[in-house]
């Protein structure tokens with residue numbers, strides 16, 4: 001089957017800002033294919049190159065070498081078949097929740113009435129019925145994430161790229177959001193590339209977990225199929241014996257890399 005997103009032998013080398021003669025290879029020779037409808041998480045130590053890979057998939061960053069294919073076609077420029085959700089707040093503070101949700105549709109030139117109706121539907125779908133006229137500062141962190149989720153999904157992207165979208169939330173809100181994402185994903189089965197440093201979250205959500213090595217020259221060092229039953233409740237699935245088994249297996253690969261990453265950060269500080 002043609003992958004929805006195919007990162008083929010990607011290497012990303014950055015030139016140091018302080019010393020132009022210094023180069024840093026963040027990601028090296030990394031190949032990652034995500035099938036249509038597949039939910040793939042990438043885990044790895046802090047600073048290893050997870051966001052770099054996601055930015056390559058989004059078409060926001062050109063790799064130093066390697067190619068990107070989207071449903072079999074070479075990616076040139078921004079990946080228009082993808083929707084993104086990043087760790088940082090991406091809402092426009094001067095726009096209401098509804099206006100934020102429909103921003104992309106307006107940009108696409110959809111009729112204002114239609115966009116508004118669809119926006120209201122999406123607000124209801126993410127549990128924010130009646131909150132459309134609130135501004136971001138009038139919403140809680142969890143609500144703002146819901147608005148951002150609706151803003152991404154209303155565009156009906158074939159590929160969803162998420163970079164630690166819920167890391168700033170408290171654990172309860174986070175688990176609610178994770179379940180909501182799984183419900184929405186289950187209904188539409190889009191290809192998802194989910195970046196996280198949280199192994200529990202990765203296992204609970206995904207069909208497959210890819211483990212990256214510590215940098216420099218980060219590359220995949222392990223790949224695990226998550227054969228847990230669906231639908232899943234992210235809190236409940238953690239007590240499933242197979243979850244515990246998978247966690248042990250993946251952690252045994254990830255642990256050393258996390259320690260290496262931590263040591264590197266300490267030395268760099």
Ligand SMILES: Nc1ncnc2c1ncn2[C@@H]1O[C@H](COP(=O)(O)OP(=O)(O)OP(=O)(O)O)[C@@H](O)[C@H]1O
Nearest residue numbers: 014015026045046047048049050051052053197215
């Ligand atoms: N534009 C850039 N210029 C120079 N170095 C960069 C650039 N972007 C990323 N890097 C470096 O590449 C490495 C990987 O960064 P990246 O943000 O992809 O890691 P990450 O795994 O997503 O980190 P975290 O888990 O902390 O979010 C880091 O050492 C970072 O400093």
